[in-house]
Amino acid sequence: MTGWTVGTVVEVRAETPTGRSIVVDVPGWRGNIAGQHLDLRLTAPDGYQASRSYSIASVGPDARIQLAVDRFPDGEVSPYLVDEVRPGDQLEVRGPLGGWFVWRPDDPRAVQLIGGGSGVVPLVAMMRSHTAAKSDAPMRLLYSVRSPEDRFFADELERAASVTFVYTRTAPAGWPGEPGRLTRQTLAESALPPGGTTFVCGPTGFVEAVATLLVEIGHDPASVKTERFGGA
Amino acid sequence: MARLDGNVLAGPLSAHFVGDATTAIATCTGCLDTAPLARASVEITAAGFVAHCRGCDGVILIVRDAVALDLVGVEALRISTPRQ
Numbered sequence: 001m002t003g004w005t006v007g008t009v010v011e012v013r014a015e016t017p018t019g020r021s022i023v024v025d026v027p028g029w030r031g032n033i034a035g036q037h038l039d040l041r042l043t044a045p046d047g048y049q050a051s052r053s054y055s056i057a058s059v060g061p062d063a064r065i066q067l068a069v070d071r072f073p074d075g076e077v078s079p080y081l082v083d084e085v086r087p088g089d090q091l092e093v094r095g096p097l098g099g100w101f102v103w104r105p106d107d108p109r110a111v112q113l114i115g116g117g118s119g120v121v122p123l124v125a126m127m128r129s130h131t132a133a134k135s136d137a138p139m140r141l142l143y144s145v146r147s148p149e150d151r152f153f154a155d156e157l158e159r160a161a162s163v164t165f166v167y168t169r170t171a172p173a174g175w176p177g178e179p180g181r182l183t184r185q186t187l188a189e190s191a192l193p194p195g196g197t198t199f200v201c202g203p204t205g206f207v208e209a210v211a212t213l214l215v216e217i218g219h220d221p222a223s224v225k226t227e228r229f230g231g232a
Numbered sequence: 233m234a235r236l237d238g239n240v241l242a243g244p245l246s247a248h249f250v251g252d253a254t255t256a257i258a259t260c261t262g263c264l265d266t267a268p269l270a271r272a273s274v275e276i277t278a279a280g281f282v283a284h285c286r287g288c289d290g291v292i293l294i295v296r297d298a299v300a301l302d303l304v305g306v307e308a309l310r311i312s313t314p315r316q
Contacts (some may be wrong), residue, residue: 003246039243051297053240097242099252100270204234230234230276 004041009089015152019070019118020082021057022089031061034129035102035122035199035227038065038095050076053229055122055201056096057153059129070118072231079102086187101199101227105133112220113141114182114210119202122227124153126199127160140164140192144182144206145206148172164190176179184213194218203231233292235284238272245269245280247298249311259308262290266308 006025012099014020053150057068071082085091103111103126111130113123120143130139138198145151147170150154157163166186171179191198198214200207207228238254238310245253254270272283272292285305290301292305295312 003250036256037239037242051243053243094246097246097252098239099242099255100268101239103238190308204236225270226237227239228235228237230236 004092004094007065007091007093009085009087009091011087012085015068015071015154016150018082018150019068019152020056021068021152022081022085023064023068024093025064026093027063028065029065030096032056032059032065033104034059034102034125034126036096036098038067038093040067040077040081040098041092041094042069042080044093048171050075053097056126057121057124057128059061059084059125059215067122068124070152101201101225103129103159103199105135107197108137110192111140112192112198113139114144114175114191114198114200115141116202116206116210117146118152119200119206119227119229120152120157122201123199126131127166138192138196140190141232142166142182142186142191144168144202146170162232174193182210182213184217187213187217194220196222196223198224199225199227200224202227202229205231233275235273236277238270238274238283239280240267240274240276241269241272242293244297246270248295249296250262253311255298256309256311258292258306258310260285260287260290260292260304261307263288266306291307 010025015173037053037055043049054067064158070188072078085147115123120196142164144166147200166177166182207226239264242254261268269314275282283292285292294302
């Protein structure tokens with residue numbers, strides 16, 4: 001396992017009104033599999049340290065890794081990453097981390113991915129891994145956001161097959177039905193049936209609500225892996 | 233605060249274990265629920281990361297990154313050889 005190391009920001013890109021993606025070059029990065037995260041630590045001039053975990057959107061051996069961060073209003077780390085960080089800045093990171101909420105390309109089982117907001121990040125990594133490996137395993141993504149502009153990696157996900165968007169506040173023009181939360185009906189219509197593996201990632205309230213629904217419609221709780229990252 | 237999943241323990245536990253500890257399977261002293269640490273319900277507090285049992289919400293372990301690990305509620309912990 002690794003300790004802390006220093007990476008250099010090489011690119012930042014706005015993804016949503018409150019979020020951005022960041023590419024960091026981490027010398028010596030041993031690569032990561034889909035779903036893994038890193039810890040990122042900030043140190044203030046007075047020595048105060050704060051660290052948070054961020055899922056990695058990229059997969060593979062490349063030393064350039066991609067994160068995506070949503071700004072929490074009272075956050076200690078995310079406001080800095082979204083509003084301040086520039087190419088050339090250095091960040092202390094530790095990773096790759098995690099062996100549970102991961103998808104390996106040799107896994108033949110059907111996979112349903114369900115993400116809320118920035119919870120889509122590890123799921124995007126899984127889709128990228130799936131594509132790169134030319135996997136035959138069925139894989140679908142249900143992505144819940146407030147409005148179309150709140151989608152991370154919107155272009156990439158719009159071009160991908162097997163992605164269903166759920167809009168909770170504002171839907172695009174011409175969208176069938178009213179905006180609203182992910183429901184049992186949406187799961188029945190757009191998600192894979194029980195029997196495969198399901199990964200759910202997002203704010204705690206979202207993940208808990210979705211996990212409850214999944215079990216109610218017949219998913220074995222042992223087949224549902226969750227990554228609640230706090231927040232609402 | 234809202235709980236997080238035990239996945240976040242991976243970094244803090246890396247100072248105390250070799251390999252990924254979140255796939256280690258812990259048995260709760262309180263209710264004997266047995267599950268990977270990744271499934272624990274975690275609070276971040278001033279004392280460090282406090283992992284609660286999914287079954288009874290009792291405290292399973294408390295970890296302060298590179299400082300201390302208290303397996304206060306671990307009846308048993310089974311760690312498998314990391315996948316190569």
